[in-house]
Amino acid sequence: MDRTTAWLATAGPDPFPAPAVLPAEVDAVVVGGGLAGVATAYWLARSGWAVLLAERGPLARGASGRNAGVFLPAPRPLEHPGLLRSVLAEEGIDAGFRRTGHLALSSSTAVLAEVRAEVARRSPDAPPLRALDRPECEKKAGMPIAPRYAGGRWASDGHVVHPVRLVHGLAAAAHRRGACVATRTPVRDVVPGRRRGWRVHTARGPVEASHVVFACAAETGTFHPGLGEVITPMRGQVLATGALPPMGAPAMAVDFGSVYWRQTDDGAVVLGGCRSADPGAETGTRAEQLNPAIQRALSAFLAATFPGFPPHTVTGRWAGIMDQTADGRPLAGALPGGARQWVIAGFGGHGLPPALGTARALAVTMTTGRPDPLLAPLDPARFGGSR
Incomplete structure (x- = not known):
């Protein structure tokens, strides 16, 4: 059984070997090579700053x-898909980004009532949203749905993307604009600098930087212990099936994301969630271990949800660590008390839509010295423990 994720397995050769030499000085060091860190490095490099992106392993490993x-x-400016679409086109990145719509099946009439209430209060200028009955859900899914589902929530603006190709593409664009992408380069600590504001000690030597951005999810607390009290690591379980015939189904979920899945371009179904099978074991851990109870629930899900679902095998299983804040909103902005230290983290299980826009707003704040108002709800200072 393969524990390599479907995305890492199909992203192609690793495009960023570890560098032989690091720059002695930069305008900013970004710590963390996931989407948030790579996007921040991209926008900073695009603004003309000298940037070092330091990642302890390969990019998108977390x-x-x-x-x-x-x-x-969601209907928020930082999550508009038009920004990602325009960057992909401008930079020539093929990340499999396409609009499929998103169907969330309602597991009870109570959940369906919540969906109808959400639709009723939806702003006219927000992306379209509809409540569907079960036959309408079956039509969208292209297959029968188990009777226990009362209906669903249809969001026509749902998209899918190959997340590792997205990260690799943005990193390549940042590199073209002058950023140094240093994979397999762990950051050990950050101390006051001699020539610049900060001296970043890495496994490949020190780098002087005017600014440091922490984009390392739940590991942010390693550098700022106060943030360790704000960000809780949450483990998620995922599996992938072997290739199946194209089903034409949209990206899907149950309720508000308790289970979620989509079919990839090569026919595999990638399915995650089922945390309710063993919730206690998945909270507060940073170990990317498989949870047998949850994996069993995932294995049974497709056949139980879609009567007559095609026979399939499970070809891969993996786990990942998300970073959840107490109020469910990310952290993005200046670290209180840390002059020219910044954070972009805490996206939980909802990082793909807002990461690029949040990183752009952070880069604008850093390079102009004027806080972007879009970041106000994400200000780390809202948590006293982050000081």
């Missing part, structure tokens, strides 16, 4: 390469 590749934007 949560950015361990999700289902579902891009379901």
